[in-house]
Amino acid sequence: MTKKTKKGKIAINRERCKGCYICIDTCPNDMIEVDENPNKKGYSPAKFKENVSEGEKGCIACKQCATVCPEVAIEVYRAK
Ligand code: SF4
Ligand code: SF4
Numbered sequence: 001m002t003k004k005t006k007k008g009k010i011a012i013n014r015e016r017c018k019g020c021y022i023c024i025d026t027c028p029n030d031m032i033e034v035d036e037n038p039n040k041k042g043y044s045p046a047k048f049k050e051n052v053s054e055g056e057k058g059c060i061a062c063k064q065c066a067t068v069c070p071e072v073a074i075e076v077y078r079a080k
Helices: 021-028 066-070
Strands: 008-012 032-034 046-048 074-078
Touching: 008 046, 021 032, 021 066, 066 074
Parallel strands: none
Antiparallel strands: 008 074, 032 046
16 A cells, blocks of 8 residues: 655755755745754754644655755655
């Protein structure tokens, strides 16, 4: 039997991130936010929202964030 919903998660390399936030604008499910804690280069990196509120879809592993990231700082994982 195949699962209809594919959930995922992402890992953002915070030291690679330059804080452009294209990924935040791109994510269809609003799963990425700004980490106010700056990285070593002084940028406030993007951060995955670990918690999904009720009514939110969560990460669907669509990879759009990883595709648009100019720093190749995002890896997408599909939940098993
Ligand atoms: S697109 Fe990449 S570099 Fe830009 S904020 Fe997101 S993770 Fe950082
Ligand atoms: S893989 Fe898709 S749903 Fe998940 S964080 Fe990236 S853009 Fe959002």
